[in-house]
Amino acid sequence: MDMPRLLDGRLKLRHLILVDALTEQGSVVGAAAALHVTQPVVTRGLHDLEAILGVTLYDRGPRGITPTVFGAAFTDHARAVLAQLRQAARHMTEIAEADRGTVVVGTHLAGSNLLLPRAIAAVKERHPLLTVVVREATPEVLLVGLEAGRVDLILGRLTSLAGDTTVRESLYEESVKVVVGEAHPLSDRAEVGLADLLEYPWILPGTETVLRRELEEFFVRNGLALPENRVECTSFLTVRQLLIETDVVAVLPGLIGRGDPRLVTLPVPLEPIGHSVGVTLPAGRPLGPSTQKLLTTLRSVAAELEES
Template structure:
Protein backbone atom coordinates (compact mmCIF):
# COMPACT_ATOMS: atom_id res chain seq x y z
CA UNK A 1 0.00 0.00 0.00
CA UNK A 2 1.29 3.47 -0.87
CA UNK A 3 2.46 5.77 1.91
CA UNK A 4 -0.07 8.51 2.60
CA UNK A 5 1.37 12.02 2.79
CA UNK A 6 -0.92 14.11 4.99
CA UNK A 7 1.45 17.09 4.98
CA UNK A 8 1.08 17.92 1.29
CA UNK A 9 -1.62 20.50 1.95
CA UNK A 10 -4.62 18.50 0.77
CA UNK A 11 -5.80 17.59 4.27
CA UNK A 12 -7.27 20.61 6.05
CA UNK A 13 -7.96 21.32 9.70
CA UNK A 14 -11.67 21.47 8.90
CA UNK A 15 -11.46 17.84 7.78
CA UNK A 16 -10.26 16.79 11.23
CA UNK A 17 -12.99 18.79 12.97
CA UNK A 18 -15.61 17.28 10.67
CA UNK A 19 -14.48 13.65 11.09
CA UNK A 20 -14.42 13.96 14.89
CA UNK A 21 -17.88 15.56 14.86
CA UNK A 22 -19.29 12.73 12.76
CA UNK A 23 -17.77 10.15 15.11
CA UNK A 24 -19.15 11.95 18.17
CA UNK A 25 -22.62 12.53 16.73
CA UNK A 26 -22.96 9.17 15.00
CA UNK A 27 -24.64 10.77 12.02
CA UNK A 28 -23.71 13.06 9.15
CA UNK A 29 -26.93 15.01 9.65
CA UNK A 30 -26.35 15.52 13.38
CA UNK A 31 -22.72 16.46 12.71
CA UNK A 32 -23.89 19.06 10.19
CA UNK A 33 -26.32 20.51 12.74
CA UNK A 34 -23.62 20.50 15.40
CA UNK A 35 -21.19 22.35 13.11
CA UNK A 36 -23.92 24.67 11.73
CA UNK A 37 -23.25 23.46 8.19
CA UNK A 38 -25.45 22.13 5.42
CA UNK A 39 -25.56 18.33 5.20
CA UNK A 40 -24.36 18.24 1.57
CA UNK A 41 -21.28 20.25 2.55
CA UNK A 42 -20.46 17.78 5.34
CA UNK A 43 -21.00 14.81 3.03
CA UNK A 44 -18.79 16.40 0.39
CA UNK A 45 -15.99 17.12 2.89
CA UNK A 46 -16.15 13.58 4.26
CA UNK A 47 -15.74 12.21 0.73
CA UNK A 48 -12.73 14.51 0.28
CA UNK A 49 -11.04 13.03 3.36
CA UNK A 50 -11.80 9.48 2.27
CA UNK A 51 -10.34 10.19 -1.19
CA UNK A 52 -7.19 11.64 0.38
CA UNK A 53 -6.78 8.59 2.62
CA UNK A 54 -7.96 6.09 0.05
CA UNK A 55 -10.16 4.27 2.57
CA UNK A 56 -13.71 4.41 3.90
CA UNK A 57 -13.85 6.01 7.35
CA UNK A 58 -17.48 5.33 8.21
CA UNK A 59 -19.93 2.55 7.45
CA UNK A 60 -23.34 3.93 6.55
CA UNK A 61 -26.41 2.34 8.11
CA UNK A 62 -30.12 3.06 8.54
CA UNK A 63 -29.54 4.67 11.95
CA UNK A 64 -26.44 6.67 11.13
CA UNK A 65 -22.78 5.87 10.69
CA UNK A 66 -20.17 3.93 12.64
CA UNK A 67 -16.38 4.24 12.25
CA UNK A 68 -14.64 1.52 10.27
CA UNK A 69 -11.29 0.15 11.44
CA UNK A 70 -9.64 2.93 9.42
CA UNK A 71 -12.07 5.46 10.83
CA UNK A 72 -11.34 4.52 14.44
CA UNK A 73 -7.60 4.94 13.84
CA UNK A 74 -7.97 8.25 12.03
CA UNK A 75 -10.41 9.70 14.59
CA UNK A 76 -7.98 8.84 17.39
CA UNK A 77 -5.21 10.84 15.71
CA UNK A 78 -7.58 13.65 14.73
CA UNK A 79 -8.65 14.06 18.37
CA UNK A 80 -5.02 14.24 19.46
CA UNK A 81 -4.17 16.87 16.82
CA UNK A 82 -7.17 19.04 17.75
CA UNK A 83 -6.40 18.70 21.46
CA UNK A 84 -2.81 19.81 20.87
CA UNK A 85 -4.03 22.83 18.89
CA UNK A 86 -6.41 23.77 21.70
CA UNK A 87 -3.56 23.44 24.18
CA UNK A 88 -1.33 25.58 21.97
CA UNK A 89 -3.95 28.32 21.97
CA UNK A 90 -4.35 28.08 25.74
CA UNK A 91 -0.60 28.17 26.23
CA UNK A 92 -0.14 31.25 24.05
CA UNK A 93 -3.02 32.94 25.88
CA UNK A 94 -1.49 32.01 29.21
CA UNK A 95 1.91 33.32 28.22
CA UNK A 96 0.40 36.55 26.92
CA UNK A 97 -1.77 37.09 30.00
CA UNK A 98 -1.06 35.03 33.11
CA UNK A 99 -4.35 36.16 34.64
CA UNK A 100 -6.44 34.05 32.23
CA UNK A 101 -6.30 30.55 30.82
CA UNK A 102 -7.92 27.16 31.32
CA UNK A 103 -7.10 23.86 32.99
CA UNK A 104 -9.05 20.62 32.65
CA UNK A 105 -8.78 18.11 35.51
CA UNK A 106 -9.98 14.54 35.62
CA UNK A 107 -10.93 13.24 39.05
CA UNK A 108 -11.96 9.77 40.12
CA UNK A 109 -15.33 8.69 41.43
CA UNK A 110 -13.61 7.92 44.72
CA UNK A 111 -11.16 10.72 44.18
CA UNK A 112 -9.64 13.67 45.97
CA UNK A 113 -12.65 14.99 47.86
CA UNK A 114 -10.47 17.20 50.06
CA UNK A 115 -7.40 17.99 47.98
CA UNK A 116 -8.92 19.03 44.66
CA UNK A 117 -11.56 21.47 45.99
CA UNK A 118 -8.95 23.16 48.17
CA UNK A 119 -6.49 23.45 45.28
CA UNK A 120 -9.18 24.84 42.97
CA UNK A 121 -10.23 27.42 45.57
CA UNK A 122 -6.60 28.47 46.06
CA UNK A 123 -6.02 28.72 42.30
CA UNK A 124 -9.15 30.86 41.82
CA UNK A 125 -8.04 33.20 44.61
CA UNK A 126 -4.68 33.53 42.88
CA UNK A 127 -5.96 33.68 39.27
CA UNK A 128 -9.71 34.44 39.10
CA UNK A 129 -9.59 34.53 35.29
CA UNK A 130 -8.46 30.90 34.94
CA UNK A 131 -11.31 28.55 34.02
CA UNK A 132 -11.17 25.16 35.76
CA UNK A 133 -13.13 22.25 34.28
CA UNK A 134 -13.50 19.04 36.31
CA UNK A 135 -14.43 15.70 34.68
CA UNK A 136 -15.40 12.85 37.03
CA UNK A 137 -15.03 9.24 35.85
CA UNK A 138 -13.22 6.00 36.59
CA UNK A 139 -9.43 5.94 36.07
CA UNK A 140 -9.57 3.69 33.01
CA UNK A 141 -12.04 6.08 31.35
CA UNK A 142 -9.86 9.11 32.13
CA UNK A 143 -6.57 7.76 30.74
CA UNK A 144 -7.47 7.97 27.00
CA UNK A 145 -8.64 11.56 27.47
CA UNK A 146 -5.39 12.40 29.23
CA UNK A 147 -3.28 10.84 26.49
CA UNK A 148 -5.36 12.60 23.80
CA UNK A 149 -4.89 15.97 25.52
CA UNK A 150 -8.57 16.47 26.37
CA UNK A 151 -7.65 16.80 30.05
CA UNK A 152 -4.43 18.08 31.60
CA UNK A 153 -4.14 15.72 34.57
CA UNK A 154 -5.92 13.11 36.68
CA UNK A 155 -6.14 13.85 40.41
CA UNK A 156 -7.17 11.30 43.01
CA UNK A 157 -6.25 7.96 44.47
CA UNK A 158 -3.26 6.61 42.55
CA UNK A 159 -4.06 3.52 40.50
CA UNK A 160 -1.44 1.10 39.15
CA UNK A 161 -0.54 2.05 35.59
CA UNK A 162 -0.54 -1.59 34.55
CA UNK A 163 2.12 -1.16 31.90
CA UNK A 164 0.43 1.83 30.27
CA UNK A 165 2.99 3.83 28.32
CA UNK A 166 3.17 7.60 28.18
CA UNK A 167 2.10 8.28 31.77
CA UNK A 168 3.83 9.30 34.98
CA UNK A 169 2.50 9.62 38.51
CA UNK A 170 3.43 11.78 41.48
CA UNK A 171 2.21 10.95 44.99
CA UNK A 172 1.08 14.01 46.94
CA UNK A 173 -0.06 12.62 50.30
CA UNK A 174 -1.25 9.47 52.00
CA UNK A 175 -3.96 8.85 54.57
CA UNK A 176 -5.34 5.78 56.34
CA UNK A 177 -8.65 4.19 55.36
CA UNK A 178 -11.13 3.74 58.21
CA UNK A 179 -14.22 1.58 58.63
CA UNK A 180 -17.24 3.81 59.26
CA UNK A 181 -20.86 3.47 60.35
CA UNK A 182 -23.62 5.76 61.52
CA UNK A 183 -23.21 7.17 65.02
CA UNK A 184 -26.14 5.11 66.36
CA UNK A 185 -25.07 1.84 64.71
CA UNK A 186 -25.78 -1.27 66.88
CA UNK A 187 -22.22 -2.54 66.37
CA UNK A 188 -20.94 0.29 68.58
CA UNK A 189 -22.61 -1.37 71.59
CA UNK A 190 -20.72 -4.65 71.09
CA UNK A 191 -17.72 -5.24 73.33
CA UNK A 192 -14.41 -6.15 71.72
CA UNK A 193 -15.61 -5.31 68.24
CA UNK A 194 -13.73 -7.18 65.48
CA UNK A 195 -13.73 -7.27 61.71
CA UNK A 196 -15.38 -10.71 61.86
CA UNK A 197 -18.25 -9.32 63.96
CA UNK A 198 -18.89 -6.63 61.36
CA UNK A 199 -19.74 -9.29 58.77
CA UNK A 200 -23.14 -9.56 60.50
CA UNK A 201 -24.11 -6.24 58.91
CA UNK A 202 -24.59 -5.05 55.32
CA UNK A 203 -21.63 -3.34 53.63
CA UNK A 204 -20.90 -0.83 50.89
CA UNK A 205 -17.79 -1.91 49.00
CA UNK A 206 -15.89 -0.23 46.15
CA UNK A 207 -16.20 -1.73 42.67
CA UNK A 208 -14.05 -4.84 42.06
CA UNK A 209 -11.67 -3.08 39.61
CA UNK A 210 -10.64 -0.38 42.12
CA UNK A 211 -7.43 -0.37 44.14
CA UNK A 212 -9.30 0.09 47.41
CA UNK A 213 -11.44 -2.99 46.74
CA UNK A 214 -8.33 -5.10 46.16
CA UNK A 215 -6.75 -3.80 49.38
CA UNK A 216 -9.92 -4.55 51.35
CA UNK A 217 -10.05 -8.07 49.94
CA UNK A 218 -6.45 -8.60 51.10
CA UNK A 219 -7.38 -7.30 54.57
CA UNK A 220 -10.31 -9.72 54.83
CA UNK A 221 -8.27 -12.66 53.56
CA UNK A 222 -5.40 -11.74 55.89
CA UNK A 223 -7.83 -12.01 58.80
CA UNK A 224 -9.01 -15.41 57.55
CA UNK A 225 -12.36 -14.01 56.43
CA UNK A 226 -14.36 -13.97 53.24
CA UNK A 227 -16.05 -10.89 51.87
CA UNK A 228 -19.37 -9.74 53.37
CA UNK A 229 -22.40 -11.48 51.91
CA UNK A 230 -24.80 -8.52 51.98
CA UNK A 231 -23.12 -5.95 49.74
CA UNK A 232 -23.78 -2.84 47.69
CA UNK A 233 -20.96 -1.93 45.29
CA UNK A 234 -20.45 1.80 44.82
CA UNK A 235 -17.61 4.28 44.28
CA UNK A 236 -19.53 7.55 44.72
CA UNK A 237 -18.43 8.93 48.08
CA UNK A 238 -21.60 11.01 48.39
CA UNK A 239 -23.79 7.93 47.86
CA UNK A 240 -21.67 5.82 50.22
CA UNK A 241 -21.88 8.41 53.00
CA UNK A 242 -25.66 8.73 52.59
CA UNK A 243 -26.16 4.96 52.71
CA UNK A 244 -23.98 4.66 55.80
CA UNK A 245 -25.70 7.58 57.53
CA UNK A 246 -29.24 6.35 56.82
CA UNK A 247 -28.85 2.56 57.21
CA UNK A 248 -26.83 -0.03 59.15
CA UNK A 249 -24.37 -0.38 56.28
CA UNK A 250 -20.63 -0.29 56.95
CA UNK A 251 -18.08 1.16 54.54
CA UNK A 252 -14.36 1.89 54.22
CA UNK A 253 -13.59 5.58 53.65
CA UNK A 254 -10.44 7.71 53.70
CA UNK A 255 -9.95 9.25 57.13
CA UNK A 256 -10.56 12.83 55.95
CA UNK A 257 -13.92 11.72 54.56
CA UNK A 258 -14.72 9.49 57.52
CA UNK A 259 -14.42 12.40 59.94
CA UNK A 260 -16.08 15.07 57.82
CA UNK A 261 -19.72 13.98 57.67
CA UNK A 262 -22.38 14.47 60.32
CA UNK A 263 -24.00 11.28 61.54
CA UNK A 264 -21.07 9.12 60.37
CA UNK A 265 -17.98 8.24 62.40
CA UNK A 266 -15.08 5.72 62.34
CA UNK A 267 -15.45 2.34 64.04
CA UNK A 268 -12.80 1.09 66.51
CA UNK A 269 -11.66 -1.65 64.11
CA UNK A 270 -8.32 -0.97 62.38
CA UNK A 271 -7.59 -1.78 58.75
CA UNK A 272 -3.90 -2.55 58.91
CA UNK A 273 -1.98 -1.55 55.82
CA UNK A 274 -4.94 -0.08 53.95
CA UNK A 275 -4.12 3.48 52.97
CA UNK A 276 -5.16 5.88 50.23
CA UNK A 277 -2.29 7.34 48.21
CA UNK A 278 -3.51 10.48 46.53
CA UNK A 279 -1.60 12.04 43.69
CA UNK A 280 -1.60 13.24 40.14
CA UNK A 281 -1.25 11.33 36.86
CA UNK A 282 0.29 13.28 33.97
CA UNK A 283 1.26 12.62 30.36
CA UNK A 284 4.93 11.70 30.33
CA UNK A 285 6.06 13.69 27.29
CA UNK A 286 3.65 16.60 27.07
CA UNK A 287 4.61 19.68 29.08
CA UNK A 288 1.84 21.27 31.15
CA UNK A 289 0.29 24.55 30.07
CA UNK A 290 0.88 27.60 32.29
CA UNK A 291 -2.56 27.15 33.89
CA UNK A 292 -1.91 23.43 34.47
CA UNK A 293 1.40 24.29 36.13
CA UNK A 294 -0.42 26.69 38.46
CA UNK A 295 -2.88 23.95 39.36
CA UNK A 296 -0.03 21.52 40.07
CA UNK A 297 1.63 24.09 42.33
CA UNK A 298 -1.56 24.56 44.34
CA UNK A 299 -2.14 20.80 44.52
CA UNK A 300 1.32 20.35 46.03
CA UNK A 301 0.80 23.13 48.57
CA UNK A 302 -2.61 21.91 49.66
CA UNK A 303 -1.35 18.32 49.84
CA UNK A 304 1.50 19.42 52.11
CA UNK A 305 -1.04 21.11 54.40
CA UNK A 306 -3.22 17.98 54.51
CA UNK A 307 -0.19 15.80 55.24
CA UNK A 308 1.07 18.05 58.05
Protein backbone atom coordinates in the same frame (compact mmCIF):
# COMPACT_ATOMS: atom_id res chain seq x y z
CA MET B 1 1.47 0.15 1.81
CA ASP B 2 2.52 3.60 0.62
CA MET B 3 3.01 6.18 3.35
CA PRO B 4 -0.11 8.39 3.57
CA ARG B 5 0.52 12.01 2.65
CA LEU B 6 -1.27 13.80 5.45
CA LEU B 7 -0.02 17.30 4.65
CA ASP B 8 -1.32 17.53 1.08
CA GLY B 9 -4.44 19.42 2.15
CA ARG B 10 -6.95 16.57 2.15
CA LEU B 11 -6.76 15.78 5.87
CA LYS B 12 -8.90 18.22 7.83
CA LEU B 13 -9.22 18.98 11.51
CA ARG B 14 -12.77 17.62 11.36
CA HIS B 15 -11.33 14.19 10.51
CA LEU B 16 -9.36 14.16 13.76
CA ILE B 17 -12.40 15.24 15.75
CA LEU B 18 -14.44 12.56 14.01
CA VAL B 19 -12.11 9.67 14.78
CA ASP B 20 -11.86 10.77 18.42
CA ALA B 21 -15.67 10.70 18.72
CA LEU B 22 -16.05 7.39 16.85
CA THR B 23 -13.54 5.60 19.07
CA GLU B 24 -14.99 7.07 22.26
CA GLN B 25 -18.65 6.43 21.37
CA GLY B 26 -18.18 3.05 19.67
CA SER B 27 -20.86 3.69 17.05
CA VAL B 28 -21.73 5.98 14.16
CA VAL B 29 -24.99 6.91 15.90
CA GLY B 30 -23.20 7.87 19.09
CA ALA B 31 -20.55 9.88 17.26
CA ALA B 32 -23.20 11.74 15.26
CA ALA B 33 -25.06 12.65 18.45
CA ALA B 34 -21.86 13.76 20.21
CA LEU B 35 -20.83 15.94 17.27
CA HIS B 36 -24.39 17.24 16.60
CA VAL B 37 -24.34 16.13 12.96
CA THR B 38 -26.28 13.54 10.98
CA GLN B 39 -25.22 9.91 10.60
CA PRO B 40 -24.57 10.30 6.83
CA VAL B 41 -22.13 13.11 7.59
CA VAL B 42 -20.21 10.85 9.98
CA THR B 43 -20.23 7.93 7.53
CA ARG B 44 -19.05 10.12 4.67
CA GLY B 45 -16.30 11.65 6.79
CA LEU B 46 -15.08 8.22 7.87
CA HIS B 47 -14.99 7.00 4.25
CA ASP B 48 -13.00 10.10 3.27
CA LEU B 49 -10.51 9.57 6.08
CA GLU B 50 -10.03 5.88 5.29
CA ALA B 51 -9.41 6.81 1.65
CA ILE B 52 -6.76 9.34 2.69
CA LEU B 53 -5.00 6.84 4.95
CA GLY B 54 -5.51 3.86 2.67
CA VAL B 55 -6.53 1.55 5.54
CA THR B 56 -9.68 0.41 7.34
CA LEU B 57 -10.00 2.17 10.68
CA TYR B 58 -12.98 0.31 12.15
CA ASP B 59 -14.57 -3.12 11.99
CA ARG B 60 -18.34 -2.77 11.62
CA GLY B 61 -20.57 -5.09 13.63
CA PRO B 62 -24.20 -5.39 14.77
CA ARG B 63 -23.40 -3.65 18.09
CA GLY B 64 -21.36 -0.81 16.65
CA ILE B 65 -17.78 -0.31 15.53
CA THR B 66 -14.44 -1.47 16.93
CA PRO B 67 -11.12 0.19 16.07
CA THR B 68 -8.75 -1.91 13.99
CA VAL B 69 -5.04 -1.77 14.81
CA PHE B 70 -4.86 1.17 12.37
CA GLY B 71 -7.87 2.84 13.98
CA ALA B 72 -6.45 2.55 17.50
CA ALA B 73 -3.08 3.95 16.40
CA PHE B 74 -4.57 6.84 14.43
CA THR B 75 -6.91 7.71 17.32
CA ASP B 76 -3.90 8.12 19.62
CA HIS B 77 -2.25 10.48 17.17
CA ALA B 78 -5.47 12.39 16.53
CA ARG B 79 -6.04 12.91 20.25
CA ALA B 80 -2.47 14.10 20.71
CA VAL B 81 -2.92 16.71 17.96
CA LEU B 82 -6.29 17.84 19.33
CA ALA B 83 -4.83 18.10 22.82
CA GLN B 84 -2.03 20.32 21.56
CA LEU B 85 -4.49 22.58 19.73
CA ARG B 86 -6.75 22.88 22.78
CA GLN B 87 -3.72 23.72 24.89
CA ALA B 88 -2.53 26.30 22.33
CA ALA B 89 -5.92 28.06 22.33
CA ARG B 90 -6.01 28.15 26.10
CA HIS B 91 -2.42 29.36 26.30
CA MET B 92 -3.11 32.23 23.90
CA THR B 93 -6.09 33.28 26.03
CA GLU B 94 -4.06 33.18 29.21
CA ILE B 95 -1.27 35.24 27.69
CA ALA B 96 -3.76 37.80 26.40
CA GLU B 97 -5.74 38.02 29.62
CA ALA B 98 -2.88 37.69 32.11
CA ASP B 99 -4.36 36.16 35.27
CA ARG B 100 -7.43 34.71 33.58
CA GLY B 101 -7.56 31.16 32.34
CA THR B 102 -9.16 27.76 32.80
CA VAL B 103 -7.89 24.48 34.19
CA VAL B 104 -9.88 21.25 33.92
CA VAL B 105 -9.14 18.71 36.66
CA GLY B 106 -10.52 15.19 36.58
CA THR B 107 -11.05 13.40 39.87
CA HIS B 108 -12.21 10.17 41.39
CA LEU B 109 -12.81 9.41 45.05
CA ALA B 110 -9.32 9.72 46.61
CA GLY B 111 -8.33 13.32 47.16
CA SER B 112 -11.70 14.76 46.20
CA ASN B 113 -12.97 15.61 49.67
CA LEU B 114 -10.07 17.53 51.24
CA LEU B 115 -7.09 18.00 48.95
CA LEU B 116 -8.91 19.24 45.87
CA PRO B 117 -11.38 21.62 47.61
CA ARG B 118 -8.58 23.17 49.68
CA ALA B 119 -6.35 23.55 46.65
CA ILE B 120 -9.16 25.17 44.65
CA ALA B 121 -9.93 27.57 47.50
CA ALA B 122 -6.26 28.52 47.79
CA VAL B 123 -5.71 29.05 44.06
CA LYS B 124 -8.94 31.06 43.74
CA GLU B 125 -7.89 33.30 46.63
CA ARG B 126 -4.72 34.24 44.74
CA HIS B 127 -6.22 34.15 41.23
CA PRO B 128 -9.95 34.94 41.49
CA LEU B 129 -10.46 35.13 37.70
CA LEU B 130 -8.98 31.68 37.07
CA THR B 131 -11.75 29.17 36.31
CA VAL B 132 -11.41 25.65 37.71
CA VAL B 133 -13.57 22.99 36.06
CA VAL B 134 -13.92 19.73 38.02
CA ARG B 135 -14.98 16.57 36.20
CA GLU B 136 -15.75 13.40 38.14
CA ALA B 137 -15.55 10.08 36.28
CA THR B 138 -13.91 6.67 36.35
CA PRO B 139 -10.11 6.59 35.92
CA GLU B 140 -10.48 5.03 32.47
CA VAL B 141 -12.76 7.81 31.17
CA LEU B 142 -10.55 10.51 32.66
CA LEU B 143 -7.43 9.08 31.01
CA VAL B 144 -9.10 9.30 27.61
CA GLY B 145 -9.98 12.92 28.36
CA LEU B 146 -6.40 13.63 29.44
CA GLU B 147 -4.95 12.17 26.26
CA ALA B 148 -7.40 14.16 24.12
CA GLY B 149 -6.76 17.42 25.96
CA ARG B 150 -10.24 17.67 27.44
CA VAL B 151 -8.73 17.23 30.91
CA ASP B 152 -5.54 19.00 32.03
CA LEU B 153 -4.67 16.80 35.00
CA ILE B 154 -6.19 13.95 37.01
CA LEU B 155 -6.21 13.78 40.80
CA GLY B 156 -6.84 10.47 42.50
CA ARG B 157 -5.43 7.12 43.46
CA LEU B 158 -2.32 6.09 41.54
CA THR B 159 -2.92 2.46 40.70
CA SER B 160 -0.34 1.62 38.06
CA LEU B 161 2.87 2.80 36.46
CA ALA B 162 2.72 5.64 33.98
CA GLY B 163 2.78 4.73 30.30
CA ASP B 164 4.17 6.54 27.30
CA THR B 165 1.34 9.08 27.30
CA THR B 166 1.21 10.01 30.99
CA VAL B 167 3.41 11.07 33.89
CA ARG B 168 2.35 10.34 37.46
CA GLU B 169 3.42 12.16 40.61
CA SER B 170 2.62 10.93 44.12
CA LEU B 171 1.49 13.62 46.55
CA TYR B 172 0.91 11.57 49.71
CA GLU B 173 0.27 8.05 50.98
CA GLU B 174 -3.21 7.24 52.26
CA SER B 175 -4.63 4.23 54.06
CA VAL B 176 -8.09 2.78 53.44
CA LYS B 177 -10.59 2.68 56.32
CA VAL B 178 -13.96 1.16 57.20
CA VAL B 179 -16.40 4.05 57.61
CA VAL B 180 -19.99 4.35 58.91
CA GLY B 181 -22.36 7.19 59.68
CA GLU B 182 -22.40 8.83 63.11
CA ALA B 183 -25.74 7.15 63.96
CA HIS B 184 -24.62 3.62 63.00
CA PRO B 185 -25.08 1.02 65.80
CA LEU B 186 -21.34 0.28 65.77
CA SER B 187 -20.13 3.88 65.63
CA ASP B 188 -19.27 4.07 69.35
CA ARG B 189 -17.75 0.61 69.71
CA ALA B 190 -14.12 0.52 70.85
CA GLU B 191 -13.53 -2.86 69.20
CA VAL B 192 -15.11 -4.06 65.98
CA GLY B 193 -14.26 -7.21 64.04
CA LEU B 194 -14.73 -7.71 60.35
CA ALA B 195 -17.32 -10.43 61.03
CA ASP B 196 -19.39 -7.91 63.05
CA LEU B 197 -19.95 -5.89 59.90
CA LEU B 198 -21.32 -8.66 57.69
CA GLU B 199 -24.89 -8.28 58.95
CA TYR B 200 -24.99 -4.74 57.55
CA PRO B 201 -25.23 -3.65 53.90
CA TRP B 202 -21.97 -2.53 52.32
CA ILE B 203 -20.92 0.06 49.77
CA LEU B 204 -18.13 -1.31 47.59
CA PRO B 205 -16.23 0.19 44.66
CA GLY B 206 -17.08 -1.13 41.19
CA THR B 207 -15.67 -4.40 39.93
CA GLU B 208 -13.43 -2.57 37.45
CA THR B 209 -11.43 -0.81 40.20
CA VAL B 210 -8.18 -1.92 41.79
CA LEU B 211 -9.56 -1.29 45.30
CA ARG B 212 -12.40 -3.74 44.64
CA ARG B 213 -9.93 -6.48 43.70
CA GLU B 214 -7.87 -5.74 46.80
CA LEU B 215 -10.97 -5.97 49.02
CA GLU B 216 -11.98 -9.29 47.46
CA GLU B 217 -8.49 -10.65 48.20
CA PHE B 218 -8.69 -9.26 51.76
CA PHE B 219 -11.96 -11.08 52.44
CA VAL B 220 -10.55 -14.32 51.03
CA ARG B 221 -7.47 -14.05 53.27
CA ASN B 222 -9.79 -13.69 56.26
CA GLY B 223 -11.91 -16.67 55.24
CA LEU B 224 -15.02 -14.59 54.54
CA ALA B 225 -17.23 -14.14 51.51
CA LEU B 226 -17.76 -10.72 50.03
CA PRO B 227 -20.99 -9.19 51.45
CA GLU B 228 -23.95 -10.06 49.24
CA ASN B 229 -26.04 -7.14 50.49
CA ARG B 230 -24.14 -4.35 48.78
CA VAL B 231 -24.23 -1.24 46.64
CA GLU B 232 -21.46 -0.58 44.13
CA CYS B 233 -20.68 3.12 43.95
CA THR B 234 -17.75 5.55 43.67
CA SER B 235 -19.72 8.83 43.80
CA PHE B 236 -18.70 10.53 47.02
CA LEU B 237 -21.96 12.47 47.42
CA THR B 238 -24.04 9.31 47.06
CA VAL B 239 -21.80 7.32 49.40
CA ARG B 240 -21.82 10.03 52.05
CA GLN B 241 -25.59 10.45 52.04
CA LEU B 242 -26.14 6.69 52.31
CA LEU B 243 -23.74 6.54 55.25
CA ILE B 244 -25.53 9.39 57.02
CA GLU B 245 -29.07 8.12 56.43
CA THR B 246 -28.69 4.32 56.66
CA ASP B 247 -26.66 1.61 58.42
CA VAL B 248 -24.42 0.87 55.47
CA VAL B 249 -20.70 0.21 55.83
CA ALA B 250 -18.22 1.65 53.32
CA VAL B 251 -14.52 1.33 52.59
CA LEU B 252 -13.10 4.78 51.86
CA PRO B 253 -9.81 6.67 51.73
CA GLY B 254 -8.82 7.52 55.30
CA LEU B 255 -8.98 11.29 54.94
CA ILE B 256 -12.65 11.15 53.96
CA GLY B 257 -13.69 9.62 57.28
CA ARG B 258 -11.28 11.76 59.28
CA GLY B 259 -12.35 15.03 57.72
CA ASP B 260 -16.14 14.64 57.99
CA PRO B 261 -17.82 15.15 61.41
CA ARG B 262 -20.85 13.06 60.37
CA LEU B 263 -18.77 10.01 59.51
CA VAL B 264 -16.99 7.63 61.90
CA THR B 265 -13.94 5.50 61.14
CA LEU B 266 -14.20 2.06 62.72
CA PRO B 267 -11.17 0.32 64.30
CA VAL B 268 -11.08 -2.45 61.68
CA PRO B 269 -7.58 -2.95 60.25
CA LEU B 270 -7.49 -3.36 56.47
CA GLU B 271 -3.74 -3.71 56.06
CA PRO B 272 -2.04 -4.03 53.66
CA ILE B 273 -4.59 -2.07 51.58
CA GLY B 274 -3.42 1.47 50.94
CA HIS B 275 -2.49 3.72 48.07
CA SER B 276 -0.70 6.78 46.81
CA VAL B 277 -2.80 9.82 46.01
CA GLY B 278 -1.35 11.92 43.25
CA VAL B 279 -1.71 13.61 39.91
CA THR B 280 -1.56 12.16 36.42
CA LEU B 281 -0.28 14.54 33.76
CA PRO B 282 0.13 14.29 30.00
CA ALA B 283 3.59 13.23 28.88
CA GLY B 284 5.31 15.36 26.27
CA ARG B 285 2.76 18.17 26.45
CA PRO B 286 3.65 21.43 28.17
CA LEU B 287 1.33 22.49 30.95
CA GLY B 288 -0.46 25.81 30.58
CA PRO B 289 -0.07 28.56 33.19
CA SER B 290 -3.43 27.78 34.83
CA THR B 291 -2.62 24.09 35.15
CA GLN B 292 0.79 24.95 36.60
CA LYS B 293 -0.85 27.18 39.21
CA LEU B 294 -3.26 24.47 40.35
CA LEU B 295 -0.54 21.79 40.33
CA THR B 296 1.74 23.94 42.49
CA THR B 297 -1.12 24.53 44.93
CA LEU B 298 -2.01 20.82 45.05
CA ARG B 299 1.59 20.01 45.99
CA SER B 300 1.55 22.62 48.76
CA VAL B 301 -1.80 21.53 50.23
CA ALA B 302 -0.80 17.84 50.04
CA ALA B 303 2.34 18.59 52.06
CA GLU B 304 0.20 20.29 54.70
CA LEU B 305 -2.13 17.27 54.86
CA GLU B 306 0.79 14.90 55.34
CA GLU B 307 2.16 17.02 58.18
CA SER B 308 -1.22 17.04 59.92
